[in-house]
Amino acid sequence: MTVTTDAQQCEAITIEDVDFARLYRNHMVRSGRAPKPASEWDARVRAGGMCRSKSSGYAAAFLSRMDLRGARTLLDVGCGPGTICLPLAGRLERVYGLDYSAAMLEALCGEAAQQGIENAVTIHRAWEDDWSDVPVCDIAVASRASNVADLDAALDKLSAHARLRVYMTHLVGGHFMDPAIADVLGRRHQGFPDYIYVLNLLHRKGIHPRVDYIEIPSRLAGTDSFAAFAARVAWTYPDLEQAERDRLRAWYDADPGRAAQGGAPMRWAFIHWEKTT
Numbered sequence: 001m002t003v004t005t006d007a008q009q010c011e012a013i014t015i016e017d018v019d020f021a022r023l024y025r026n027h028m029v030r031s032g033r034a035p036k037p038a039s040e041w042d043a044r045v046r047a048g049g050m051c052r053s054k055s056s057g058y059a060a061a062f063l064s065r066m067d068l069r070g071a072r073t074l075l076d077v078g079c080g081p082g083t084i085c086l087p088l089a090g091r092l093e094r095v096y097g098l099d100y101s102a103a104m105l106e107a108l109c110g111e112a113a114q115q116g117i118e119n120a121v122t123i124h125r126a127w128e129d130d131w132s133d134v135p136v137c138d139i140a141v142a143s144r145a146s147n148v149a150d151l152d153a154a155l156d157k158l159s160a161h162a163r164l165r166v167y168m169t170h171l172v173g174g175h176f177m178d179p180a181i182a183d184v185l186g187r188r189h190q191g192f193p194d195y196i197y198v199l200n201l202l203h204r205k206g207i208h209p210r211v212d213y214i215e216i217p218s219r220l221a222g223t224d225s226f227a228a229f230a231a232r233v234a235w236t237y238p239d240l241e242q243a244e245r246d247r248l249r250a251w252y253d254a255d256p257g258r259a260a261q262g263g264a265p266m267r268w269a270f271i272h273w274e275k276t277t
């Protein structure tokens, strides 16, 4: 029998041997939270939960990093209410917003009508659906919309639908809330797969993207009382027990400045690449 030591095993493995697509899928399963169904996004937009993009400065930060030179069309995947595609409609011939949430697309159409935008087209579709009739555009975008079960397949689709450039953002660190708060509650869980998977998967495809970071205030930032703060925490943990509330209160009172900021800010990796012919 041959005994292999850890050191020997490590020597036999290089990064070339790692199946990042599978690693990502495993990580997503481990996170214990399957990607949301469209109905959850429908409910969220109907409850007015998608209004923070403008006020947080996220959309402006994304848009200011884009290069539209030579572009006439844009495909915005997981477009939501049109956060990225609508502000660009005036500079392009046509923008397409693709999303699997009908309510998101209704919100996009409502916003477009309000702003007198007539060149925005919606496509009711999921990442996982057949995209053979989805137009290939000069630019493809996926803003905060790549938390999918199969990232490798999604990246292939996104890249194949761009002639000039691709822009996307993916979460840094895998948590939508400062993990210190989950620790206080005793509810720390495996985060979502973070952006490093995107880089490794793209590298495997021979794509070497540029990376920047967009930092926005925590979604818990800006409250002026513990009740308001706890109500925000309840978006993520609706079933807080009294003992958990008490610990949260202690965390809140311990450092009012930190509490007002809602803990650590949120960071998105802004990842983009040029298509080469």
Ligand SMILES: C[S@@+](CC[C@H](N)C(=O)[O-])C[C@H]1O[C@@H](n2cnc3c(N)ncnc32)[C@H](O)[C@@H]1O
Residues within 6 Å of the ligand: 035, 038, 041, 053, 077, 078, 079, 080, 081, 082, 083, 084, 098, 099, 100, 101, 104, 125, 126, 127, 128, 142, 143, 144, 145, 148
């Ligand atoms: C966090 S929102 C981002 C919306 C917008 N791109 C932005 O940055 O404000 C995620 C969006 O992706 C959509 N989405 C999530 N999973 C999807 C899937 N599998 N197929 C299509 N759209 C999806 C949701 O409906 C939602 O509109």
